[in-house]
Amino acid sequence: MSTTEAKAKTFVAAEIAKHNTRNDIWIVINNDVYDVTGFLEEHPGGEEVILEYAGKDATEAFEDIGHSEDARDLLKGLMIGRLEGDAPKDAQQTGAGADADHVHLRQKQNSSSWGLLVPLALAVAVVAYKMYA
Numbered sequence: 615m616s617t618t619e620a621k622a623k624t625f626v627a628a629e630i631a632k633h634n635t636r637n638d639i640w641i642v643i644n645n646d647v648y649d650v651t652g653f654l655e656e657h658p659g660g661e662e663v664i665l666e667y668a669g670k671d672a673t674e675a676f677e678d679i680g681h682s683e684d685a686r687d688l689l690k691g692l693m694i695g696r697l698e699g700d701a702p703k704d705a706q707q708t709g710a711g712a713d714a715d716h717v718h719l720r721q722k723q724n725s726s727s728w729g730l731l732v733p734l735a736l737a738v739a740v741v742a743y744k745m746y747a
């Protein structure tokens with residue numbers, strides 16, 4: 615592991631965001647920074663999907679696909695450093711949808727746990743009523 619640590623330079627989001635063209639493209643996955651310029655053409659999933667994340671955080675997209683161990687091994691060779699500070703939030707440029715979806719998801723999760731409490735309280739009330747009535 616010392617080999618990867620040796621090249622663990624750190625980059626801030628603003629710096630990463632500058633590398634957003636086909637000829638100079640960096641992406642962030644799990645807070646590691648990757649120079650995928652040379653890899654673009656070789657990507658089995660095509661160039662376009664990676665280009666969408668040029669200079670941005672591609673963690674979710676990368677994980678959602680369920681990339682193989684081989685893919686993860688490939689990543690190791692492309693790493694140029696670590697992200698310092700906040701993740702590049704520029705994903706919003708491609709559409710405000712991404713973050714909004716997360717907020718909705720969180721709200722849904724919250725409301726479903728509250729939703730369970732109501733029938734539970736009702737059941738307790740019914741049992742209590744039957745016991746004492």
Ligand code: HEM
Binds near residue numbers: 685686
């Ligand atoms: C540097 C980052 C990436 C590497 C090293 C990488 C590597 C690979 C590899 C090796 C495969 C072949 C299947 C496998 O082994 O899992 C693959 C497939 C695929 N990748 Fe990536 N990938 C990267 C980033 C991304 C990103 C950001 C996306 C965005 C959605 C993406 C989407 C896909 C898709 C859709 C396939 C499936 C292609 C198919 O089976 O037809 N990849 N990738």
